[in-house]
Amino acid sequence: MENPVIDLKGLTKCYGSLKAVDDLNLKIEKGEIFGLLGPNGAGKTTTILMMLGLTEPTSGNALVCGIDATTHPILVKRKVGYMPDSIGFYESMTALENLIYTGKLNGIPENEAHQRALDLMDLVGLDDSANKRTSVFSRGMKQRLGLAEVLIKRPEVIILDEPTLGIDPAGVKEFLSLIRQLSREQGLTVLLSSHHLHQVQMVCDRVGIFAAGKMQMEGNIHELSRTLFDEDSYSVSVTVREPLPACWEYSDELRNIRDVRELHITENLVRIACASDVTPDIVRFFVAKGLDVMGVHKKEFGLDEIYQKYFDNHLIENNTNEKSRSIFKRYFNKK
Amino acid sequence: MKSLAVFSKGTSIKSKPTAATAFRVMVDKEVADHIRSWRLILLLVLLVLTFLGALYVSLSNIRVAVSNTQDPDSTFLYLKLLTTTDGTMPTFHVFLNFLGPLLGIALGFDAINSEQNNGTLIRLMAQPIYRDNLILAKFASALILVGALFFTLVLLMIGAGLCITGVWIEPVEVLRIFTFAVLTVVYVGFWLSLSILFSIAFKQTATSALAAIGVWLFFTVFYQIVVNLVIGALVPRQAILTEADIVGYNEMVLNILRLAPSQLFSDATTTLLMPSVRSLGPMTMEQMAGAIPAPLPFTESLMVVWPQLSGLLAATFLCFAYSYYLFMRREIRS
Numbered sequence: 198m199e200n201p202v203i204d205l206k207g208l209t210k211c212y213g214s215l216k217a218v219d220d221l222n223l224k225i226e227k228g229e230i231f232g233l234l235g236p237n238g239a240g241k242t243t244t245i246l247m248m249l250g251l252t253e254p255t256s257g258n259a260l261v262c263g264i265d266a267t268t269h270p271i272l273v274k275r276k277v278g279y280m281p282d283s284i285g286f287y288e289s290m291t292a293l294e295n296l297i298y299t300g301k302l303n304g305i306p307e308n309e310a311h312q313r314a315l316d317l318m319d320l321v322g323l324d325d326s327a328n329k330r331t332s333v334f335s336r337g338m339k340q341r342l343g344l345a346e347v348l349i350k351r352p353e354v355i356i357l358d359e360p361t362l363g364i365d366p367a368g369v370k371e372f373l374s375l376i377r378q379l380s381r382e383q384g385l386t387v388l389l390s391s392h393h394l395h396q397v398q399m400v401c402d403r404v405g406i407f408a409a410g411k412m413q414m415e416g417n418i419h420e421l422s423r424t425l426f427d428e429d430s431y432s433v434s435v436t437v438r439e440p441l442p443a444c445w446e447y448s449d450e451l452r453n454i455r456d457v458r459e460l461h462i463t464e465n466l467v468r469i470a471c472a473s474d475v476t477p478d479i480v481r482f483f484v485a486k487g488l489d490v491m492g493v494h495k496k497e498f499g500l501d502e503i504y505q506k507y508f509d510n511h512l513i514e515n516n517t518n519e520k521s522r523s524i525f526k527r528y529f530n531k532k
Numbered sequence: 533m534k535s536l537a538v539f540s541k542g543t544s545i546k547s548k549p550t551a552a553t554a555f556r557v558m559v560d561k562e563v564a565d566h567i568r569s570w571r572l573i574l575l576l577v578l579l580v581l582t583f584l585g586a587l588y589v590s591l592s593n594i595r596v597a598v599s600n601t602q603d604p605d606s607t608f609l610y611l612k613l614l615t616t617t618d619g620t621m622p623t624f625h626v627f628l629n630f631l632g633p634l635l636g637i638a639l640g641f642d643a644i645n646s647e648q649n650n651g652t653l654i655r656l657m658a659q660p661i662y663r664d665n666l667i668l669a670k671f672a673s674a675l676i677l678v679g680a681l682f683f684t685l686v687l688l689m690i691g692a693g694l695c696i697t698g699v700w701i702e703p704v705e706v707l708r709i710f711t712f713a714v715l716t717v718v719y720v721g722f723w724l725s726l727s728i729l730f731s732i733a734f735k736q737t738a739t740s741a742l743a744a745i746g747v748w749l750f751f752t753v754f755y756q757i758v759v760n761l762v763i764g765a766l767v768p769r770q771a772i773l774t775e776a777d778i779v780g781y782n783e784m785v786l787n788i789l790r791l792a793p794s795q796l797f798s799d800a801t802t803t804l805l806m807p808s809v810r811s812l813g814p815m816t817m818e819q820m821a822g823a824i825p826a827p828l829p830f831t832e833s834l835m836v837v838w839p840q841l842s843g844l845l846a847a848t849f850l851c852f853a854y855s856y857y858l859f860m861r862r863e864i865r866s
Contacts (some may be wrong), residue, residue, distance in 0.1 A: 242865070251657055252863045271593060271660045278657040285651025301557045302659045346655070 202227045202386045207257035212415035217243045230380050232388040232401035240410045243391040278347030282359040292342050303350040317345035331530050334490040336363035357389040361396050373400040375429035432474050432496045433469045438489035454478050471472050554661045562673030583685050586624035590616040604808040604825045610705045613693050615805050625801040629794050636723025637744040639674040642737040643728045657864050678720045681712045699773045704830050714802050716842050719797045725851035751792040759788050800840040803833050
């Protein structure tokens, strides 16, 4: 990565004693779609605010398009479109007027802003609501209008904070494919934060898992799944007709198949964890043993599992352990 | 797949947005917002009714007032129009003393926090504009409206006077009346900047409105009572004081009262609209000796109210500077 569009160096933000963002380093290249994933309160929004110069970092730099966002926020804001998570519009104005206002604030002359606004409304599918007041807009419509507003200044980078919140499933698909199309065809760099894993998985080139102010890991989903589940990154479930006994006679034999790591038998469902894709071997094994295979389901680990596993392993356990311990203590002390 | 032609269509050369154009755009939008709002219409109705009432009372008493030869101001017909009353209703400038704050507070109390609550502030801040331009635009737009409003009223009054009485207006009267209008705008400007300050300091619009109204009530109702109480407790009995002491104490009480913006405003308007007022403090017999009760020239009256005017301006700027300080480094989240 020679010329990253977004370059965060040792970014830290403290609120009193709480470290919201802790020594964050991140590079995002031009034309990339990067997904910032994390639970609530992980510091995603704070990081985004620092990239726009809306919050001053306690230490470190945020360079966007090579410009320091803390010292030259205006220059950065000319190139970056930002859609906040809870988006609001001037309710006494129509959607079109809202867009034109933003356009004019970016120095676009009135008539061109008007034209662009109409085109963008068409693009995001709000063309028939252009002259409605935004006070009657639903959450999803506002979100679409927000995307149009971000695009009206023709940014080089767009930052979307929880962009799919409140949009219906069909809308989400359309929304994400639009983002992807924009990125591919116009070379836009996109940073989107979310905790909706599936959506991020659908659209992002790379993801970063962000928790407790730190980037826990980053890479594309394939890499992530390999680092986290080097033991068992595939899981095959086989359903047979007759329930199997708990200590099944062939289980050792099954374990001996190459790359099979673990075996779980619950009645007529056999779950097999394996390091490489050995589904054909497994099916062949079952058939050879004369069992009636009703269904085979192969599952590659997605973000959901990665996410779950990651937070299970690292954070949530620690927190809950501490919490439950302290609750126990209090409880017992009372007695 | 939809076409993304939107992105390449039109002129691709971005005209560099300057701070001045963005500021103008914001002021335009704020003025339009105010004009479309019910709030301004209500205030307008209130103010116009007051103005008409005051004008009616003064018009019906103008004959007596102007023919009173004892009064050195009786030749200034148009000033008399603004200051004459038969006691049934306060004059227009006295009304303004408490309607002005209401106007200022109503136009500014939700300037910033309503934007924040609606989630528009963060969207606005993500545009390439300077933060201070936003509060300046809020302030300027409301002030433009108030200015237009008062100049219209004053011009209407002059026009009505011309039609009804047929008396030629003196240039000095025009000057005095226009200065009065400017002064009123400054007075409203003070309350406006105070309420904008509260709108930045408090997250809830109700809280900021209450805080501003609280300050207003304190200064109009309680401040005088408190000052009188404290002074009454501290100042020795009159019997043992010399005349010079009494004058000194009086002066001190007046100066303390002048910390209230409404006192400054009423001092200033009285002097401007009644040219024979030559001092706002107590005067000794020695000072009065040899003085002919005659109206002061405009410049002299202006000199008398200069401290009041600069006091109001200073208070306005103080509030504005503090709101600037609060707003510039505030973290804006939705």
